[in-house]
Amino acid sequence: xxxxxxxVALLSIVSLLIATAFSASAVEANASxxxxxxxxxxxxxxxxxxxxxxxxxxxxxxxxxTWASLTDNAGTAAEIQATxxxxxxxxxxxxxxxxxxxTTFTVQSIRNEQVDSTIAYIESQNQxxxxxxxxxxxKIISDSIEFENFSGVLTGNTCTAEIGVHYCYEMEGAxxxxxxxxxxYYLTLEKINGNxxxxxxxTSMPNExxxxxxxxxxxxxxxxxxxxxxxxxxxxxxxxNTNNTATTTATYQTTSYSSTAAVNYAKQYxxxxxxxFGASSSNCQNFASQCVWAGLLSGCGxxxxxxxxxxxxxxxxxxxxxxxxxxxxxxxxxxxxxYWLNWGWDNVNGFLKIIWLSDHxxxxxxxxxxxxxxxxxxxxxxxxxxxxxxxxxxxxxDHAMVVTRTTGTVGSRGVSNFCIAANSSSTTSAxxxxxxYCSYSASCFATAHITGxxxxx
Numbered sequence: 001x002x003x004x005x006x007x008v009a010l011l012s013i014v015s016l017l018i019a020t021a022f023s024a025s026a027v028e029a030n031a032s033x034x035x036x037x038x039x040x041x042x043x044x045x046x047x048x049x050x051x052x053x054x055x056x057x058x059x060x061x062x063x064x065x066t067w068a069s070l071t072d073n074a075g076t077a078a079e080i081q082a083t084x085x086x087x088x089x090x091x092x093x094x095x096x097x098x099x100x101x102x103t104t105f106t107v108q109s110i111r112n113e114q115v116d117s118t119i120a121y122i123e124s125q126n127q128x129x130x131x132x133x134x135x136x137x138x139k140i141i142s143d144s145i146e147f148e149n150f151s152g153v154l155t156g157n158t159c160t161a162e163i164g165v166h167y168c169y170e171m172e173g174a175x176x177x178x179x180x181x182x183x184x185y186y187l188t189l190e191k192i193n194g195n196x197x198x199x200x201x202x203t204s205m206p207n208e209x210x211x212x213x214x215x216x217x218x219x220x221x222x223x224x225x226x227x228x229x230x231x232x233x234x235x236x237x238x239x240x241n242t243n244n245t246a247t248t249t250a251t252y253q254t255t256s257y258s259s260t261a262a263v264n265y266a267k268q269y270x271x272x273x274x275x276x277f278g279a280s281s282s283n284c285q286n287f288a289s290q291c292v293w294a295g296l297l298s299g300c301g302x303x304x305x306x307x308x309x310x311x312x313x314x315x316x317x318x319x320x321x322x323x324x325x326x327x328x329x330x331x332x333x334x335x336x337x338x339y340w341l342n343w344g345w346d347n348v349n350g351f352l353k354i355i356w357l358s359d360h361x362x363x364x365x366x367x368x369x370x371x372x373x374x375x376x377x378x379x380x381x382x383x384x385x386x387x388x389x390x391x392x393x394x395x396x397x398d399h400a401m402v403v404t405r406t407t408g409t410v411g412s413r414g415v416s417n418f419c420i421a422a423n424s425s426s427t428t429s430a431x432x433x434x435x436x437y438c439s440y441s442a443s444c445f446a447t448a449h450i451t452g453x454x455x456x457x
Contacts, residue, residue: 043077043152043161050085053144055093060100063090067105067195081150083196084163084187089145091122092167095129096140102126107190107197118200120217125439131224132435136173136416143169157191167428175405175419179436180428206425207438210386210398226441227415254360255299255311255453259379262295262450263404266421267430276307277328279423285348286328287423288381288400292365295379296453310455312345313364324364326354340395348383348400352392355448367450373442374413378403381448382420382434388444397446399424404431414442 050066052058058066067086070079086105093100102122108115115123133139145167152161167181184204189196202208202215269290273279280286296311297304307328308314314327325332326344335341344350356369367380371390376382380403389396405419415438419431427437 041154043080043150043154043159045077045081045150046148048085048147049078049082050089050147052085052089055089055143055145056096056100058089058093060090060093060104063093063100064104070195076154077152080152080154080159080161080189080196081163083189083198084150084161084185085147087187087198087201088147088163088165088185091126092143092145092169094123094126096143098127098130105198107192107199110192110195110197116200117215117217118202119198121215122201124217124220124223127220128218128223128439129436131220132227132416133173135224136435138171138173138175138433140169141172143167159189159196160187161189162186171433175407175431175433177431178429179432181432182426182428206399206422207386207440209425212386223439227435227439252360252363252454252456254366255296255455255457257292257365257379257450257452258295258298259377259450261298262291262379262402263421263430265294266291266402266404270421270423270427270430276305280346282424284422284424285351285400286346287421288348288402289326289328289345289351291379291402291421292381292450295450296365299453300455301457310363311365311453317363322362323357324354324362326351326364338393338395341393347395348397349392349395351381351400352383352397352446352448355450356392358454360454363455364453365450366452366454367448370447370449371445373415373418373445373447374411375449376403376406376413376418376447377410377449378406380450382418383446383448384438384440384444385446386440386444390444390446401427401434401437415440415445 063086067083070082083105087102090100090102090105094102103109103115103119106115106119108119145165148164148166150161150163152159163185165183165185168178170178186202188199190199207213269287274290277286277290293311294304300310302310308316312327313324315325315330318325320332321334322332323334324344328345330345331342332344333342340347340349341353342350344354352369354364355367358364358366360366369392373382381400382403383397383400385396386398387396399422401420401422403418404421406413406417408417416435418434420434420437421427421430421432
């Protein structure tokens with residue numbers, strides 16, 4: 001009896017909120033819709049319409065009942081948004097509990113057809129997240145989900161829509177903390193048998209934005225085992241120093257690196273811009289360089305008020321044809337048309353090249369370039385190459401992240417042992433588990449291990 005009352009009460013709340021949630025402009029747009037003319041109608045609403053706080057607040061059956069009730073209680077625009085919200089909420093519920101199934105809300109499910117490849121990918125991703133949680137001893141003990149900025153274009157019985165998602169979850173196990181995920185869902189819908197259903201679904205998550213990404217189902221269990229088990233112990237030795245510019249004949253000394261300062265900087269700026277440096281459209285390495293810069297500041301005795309003073313290495317110090325230019329918006333001409341190597345501060349490949357060549361004979365950050373993640377530590381920069389080629393000189397690395405927390409033992413770490421902060425394909429906290437951020441194995445990664453600096457003090 002309590003269960004029935006809960007469902008009835010929920011449906012009443014849904015009816016009330018959907019009836020009142022849409023802005024005047026959205027209601028007017030909906031009122032002007034005429035299926036006979038097949039004209040496109042623009043929909044927009046900044047607010048959430050389904051009162052689902054935690055994704056497992058409803059059972060799978062209650063999700064279905066709520067969706068079914070929409071045809072009787074909502075206008076077209078509100079019904080479409082509510083369908084999107086229920087579908088997305090059920091995705092995150094499914095990542096916690098296999099009793100949930102987001103395909104319930106798809107047109108293909110209504111027609112008893114095979115789901116679209118984008119939905120098949122989401123299903124595999126849901127299973128992958130459950131597998132990772134089991135293997136790595138993660139457990140989501142509570143969560144909440146919020147939606148904003150729904151928009152759509154309605155044409156006849158089809159609609160293309162997008163909606164912002166803020167997902168917060170608390171974990172226990174290997175990493176005990178509260179985490180955040182912010183992204184945008186891009187969906188297409190179709191009306192069939194009186195209900196709007198999902199046809200395709202994509203997101204702004206980083207792996208989906210990678211060049212060559214293909215939506216399809218995959219073996220989630222095998223992928224989880226590969227990510228956790230692949231530590232990629234191979235390393236890369238430093239090449240001979242090819243710097244063609246003599247170091248200034250001043251007194252240099254090795255300076256310290258504070259991984260704590262680097263992580264504190266990441267915590268402060270992972271979700272906002274430091275006006276001193278500004279931001280680029282592809283900002284991942286700019287952010288990572290800033291974190292390394294912050295970690296080197298105290299060792300240099302620097303004030304941190306200039307982008308060109310140490311620990312940055314500007315062309316005013318090295319000249320324009322040196323391998324160690326590491327300064328925001330500055331580049332070397334040393335590598336010619338290999339532009340990715342010329343931009344040491346702003347390009348992941350250029351930064352790796354600086355670390356690769358560092359040997360305490362030229363100023364700048366010092367460290368080691370290793371393939372894989374086995375020896376990565378807090379304060380290091382890790383970089384992925386989605387194709388797995390991992391060639392600095394060919395410019396195949398795609399994305400940089402800063403390590404903010406680790407588990408396990410140095411020398412045997414893998415993807416499941418790291419939390420990271422990143423820009424561009426942004427993390428939603430300064431401590432996002434790498435295994436939840438992406439599904440790449442360690443054989444796609446390299447490590448820039450930062451040991452200190454070498455500066456004229």
